Amino acid sequence: MWEFFISLFVNTLLWIYDTIGHNFGLAIILFTILIRVITWPLNASQLKGAQAMQDLQNDKEWQEIQKKYAKDREKLAQEQMRIYQERGINPFGSCLPTLIQFPIIIALYQSVIRALATTPLGLLQLGRSIFPFMSIESIIPINSKFLWMDLGRPESVTVLGFAIPTQAIVVGITTYIQSKLTMPANANPNDQTAAMSSSMAITMPLMLFWFSLTFASGLSIYFITSNLLGIAQYAMMGRANWRNLLPGGNKSNTPPAKK
Amino acid sequence: MNAKRFPLILLALAGVLLLSACSTAASRGSSWPGLAADADAAYLADGAQIYAVRLRDGAELWRYPAKADAKMSFYADPVLLGDGRMVIGSAGTDHCLYLIDTTKVAADTKTPDANCFFAAAQDRWVASPLVVDNVVYAPNNDGTLYVVDMAKGELLWSLEIGGGGHLWAKPVTDGTNLYVSSLDHHLYAIDLASHAIAWAVDLGGSVPNAPTFSADGKMLFVGSLSSKVVALSVADGSTLWEAKTQKWVWGSPLVDGDTVYAADLDGQLYAFEAATGKVLWNSKPADAITGSPILSGDQVVVTTESGGVYAFDRDGKRGWDATITGKVYTPVVSSGDLLLVAPLSTGAENFLTALNASGATRWSFKPQ
Numbered sequence: 001m002w003e004f005f006i007s008l009f010v011n012t013l014l015w016i017y018d019t020i021g022h023n024f025g026l027a028i029i030l031f032t033i034l035i036r037v038i039t040w041p042l043n044a045s046q047l048k049g050a051q052a053m054q055d056l057q058n059d060k061e062w063q064e065i066q067k068k069y070a071k072d073r074e075k076l077a078q079e080q081m082r083i084y085q086e087r088g089i090n091p092f093g094s095c096l097p098t099l100i101q102f103p104i105i106i107a108l109y110q111s112v113i114r115a116l117a118t119t120p121l122g123l124l125q126l127g128r129s130i131f132p133f134m135s136i137e138s139i140i141p142i143n144s145k146f147l148w149m150d151l152g153r154p155e156s157v158t159v160l161g162f163a164i165p166t167q168a169i170v171v172g173i174t175t176y177i178q179s180k181l182t183m184p185a186n187a188n189p190n191d192q193t194a195a196m197s198s199s200m201a202i203t204m205p206l207m208l209f210w211f212s213l214t215f216a217s218g219l220s221i222y223f224i225t226s227n228l229l230g231i232a233q234y235a236m237m238g239r240a241n242w243r244n245l246l247p248g249g250n251k252s253n254t255p256p257a258k259k
Numbered sequence: 260m261n262a263k264r265f266p267l268i269l270l271a272l273a274g275v276l277l278l279s280a281c282s283t284a285a286s287r288g289s290s291w292p293g294l295a296a297d298a299d300a301a302y303l304a305d306g307a308q309i310y311a312v313r314l315r316d317g318a319e320l321w322r323y324p325a326k327a328d329a330k331m332s333f334y335a336d337p338v339l340l341g342d343g344r345m346v347i348g349s350a351g352t353d354h355c356l357y358l359i360d361t362t363k364v365a366a367d368t369k370t371p372d373a374n375c376f377f378a379a380a381q382d383r384w385v386a387s388p389l390v391v392d393n394v395v396y397a398p399n400n401d402g403t404l405y406v407v408d409m410a411k412g413e414l415l416w417s418l419e420i421g422g423g424g425h426l427w428a429k430p431v432t433d434g435t436n437l438y439v440s441s442l443d444h445h446l447y448a449i450d451l452a453s454h455a456i457a458w459a460v461d462l463g464g465s466v467p468n469a470p471t472f473s474a475d476g477k478m479l480f481v482g483s484l485s486s487k488v489v490a491l492s493v494a495d496g497s498t499l500w501e502a503k504t505q506k507w508v509w510g511s512p513l514v515d516g517d518t519v520y521a522a523d524l525d526g527q528l529y530a531f532e533a534a535t536g537k538v539l540w541n542s543k544p545a546d547a548i549t550g551s552p553i554l555s556g557d558q559v560v561v562t563t564e565s566g567g568v569y570a571f572d573r574d575g576k577r578g579w580d581a582t583i584t585g586k587v588y589t590p591v592v593s594s595g596d597l598l599l600v601a602p603l604s605t606g607a608e609n610f611l612t613a614l615n616a617s618g619a620t621r622w623s624f625k626p627q
Contacts, residue, residue: 119291119334120385121290121291123465124524124547127484137464137484140465140484141424141425141443141465
């Protein structure tokens with residue numbers, strides 16, 4: 001099953017690559033857009049969940065139970081769960097769009113490495129991943145150069161003798177921005193959802209920064225494109241909470257309402 | 260640690276480990292053993308180390324380096340110089356061409372004297388170099404042919420070949436030209452006097468193997484990922500004939516007098532008439548064949564990916580067969596009355612197996 005998933009990614013990537021004139025970086029960008037389009041309903045559903053969580057922060061009943069059970073965390077959790085159930089809210093909803101990226105990241109990483117086929121075994125494996133109706137003899141070897149990068153290797157730019165991982169930095173920043181924009185505004189330190197979102201806003205940028213630092217830069221192209229598209233999607237839907245980017249911004253519980 | 264954050268951090272770590280595992284698997288799986296032999300020993304380049312194995316009994320004579328070095332990795336066949344020295348390129352991050360003196364082995368570490376005499380290439384060495392009179396002709400994965408004075412370690416000249424890079428095959432020469440295969444679909448003839456490209460032929464698909472000269476030296480036979488075996492004129496690269504195969508041709512053709520043998524990834528072994536390309540016979544012993552066929556006595560021997568070793572007589576009649584545990588991609592190497600088979604060490608019982616001329620196992624080698 002996983003192997004078929006990888007083959008599907010590889011064939012799609014190579015089909016795009018061949019169609020657009022042998023630019024693998026652009027193929028990854030277009031592939032990322034395709035993934036975003038396919039996962040749009042899922043993302044939209046999660047965004048709704050996140051919005052519901054944000055709205056909950058201004059709800060009187062919610063605020064009352066926070067005060068009432070401030071010293072009884074167990075009871076508070078029970079009451080919170082009751083409200084979630086009554087209103088059909090998934091408290092982990094806002095984390096899911098980020099988590100859903102994991103299998104895609106892993107599949108894309110394997111697909112990029114397989115498509116670039118930098119070793120003899122890799123080339124053999126690539127040949128076997130291709131669907132019978134695809135003919136790749138004419139496009140192998142894949143051109144791994146994109147702008148100043150070799151997409152099969154980690155990227156860095158040397159400035160004054162220092163290798164600066166520009167892509168990894170951009171990945172870290174855009175991931176941070178995307179995470180913060182979608183965080184539900186909440187000042188309550190006892191709220192589990194807020195704690196998880198806050199945790200994700202730190203963990204994910206650091207982790208993707210490390211991925212970009214370590215793995216093929218083709219993966220970073222995916223991260224950056226995906227993040228920018230995510231930010232654009234949130235902004236277009238009027239759900240981007242730009243004040244979260246400011247220090248202490250997430251303490252303000254006045255996110256822009258959806259029109 | 261905040262208990263609420265623990266599951267997330269655990270999840271993140273799982274992601275990191277999973278991706279790292281993919282990367283490690285790719286790296287381990289990418290090792291493609293290189294093999295060479297002289298009258299006394301087999302030299303197996305496998306993963307991060309090279310092993311010398313005594314042909315008489317399969318005992319390890321030495322290994323280099325003594326302990327695996329993360330920077331070093333070997334895919335290419337060692338090139339034996341005939342005086343106890345060998346040259347091999349590293350497919351690791353060190354980008355080194357090593358000169359190893361097998362006559363000087365330290366008694367305590369059982370490691371031969373070795374030095375990296377050239378490390379100026381931009382990428383790894385997948386191809387074996389050609390060494391003629393202390394001059395090393397080394398095609399690199401960065402798409403450049405480096406010509407190096409082995410004694411001084413100095414670059415004599417270099418030539419960037421084609422646009423696609425990726426030179427994976429050992430060059431061959433007739434004294435006038437150097438013939439270099441490229442994954443950019445071309446076979447290049449490089450004039451050794453002017454260092455310029457004399458001619459180049461587009462073969463319609465990547466060429467991961469070296470061409471083979473005809474018995475009279477006037478033709479070159481080469482297979483490619485366009486699923487063809489092509490005969491070219493050495494003089495100008497013009498196509499004399501071409502023969503379609505079922506799938507990609509990975510290994511170099513074998514020339515035996517008037518017959519050319521080549522195999523493909525479908526598992527077909529073909530015998531072509533060298534002059535015309537007419538198929539004399541073909542046979543499919545098992546699955547994919549990546550290694551070149553070799554001649555052992557009167558028999559043509561091939562290995563298949565699933566570990567089969569098959570012998571044919573010159574008329575295509577099947578002879579003995581044997582099975583090695585593990586996947587076999589490296590061509591069989593013959594030395595004396597032994598046939599040496601090096602499976603991919605990952606998942607294999609042994610790193611090297613010696614068969615006699617009837618296919619019976621004489622010994623197997625696995626590093627301790």
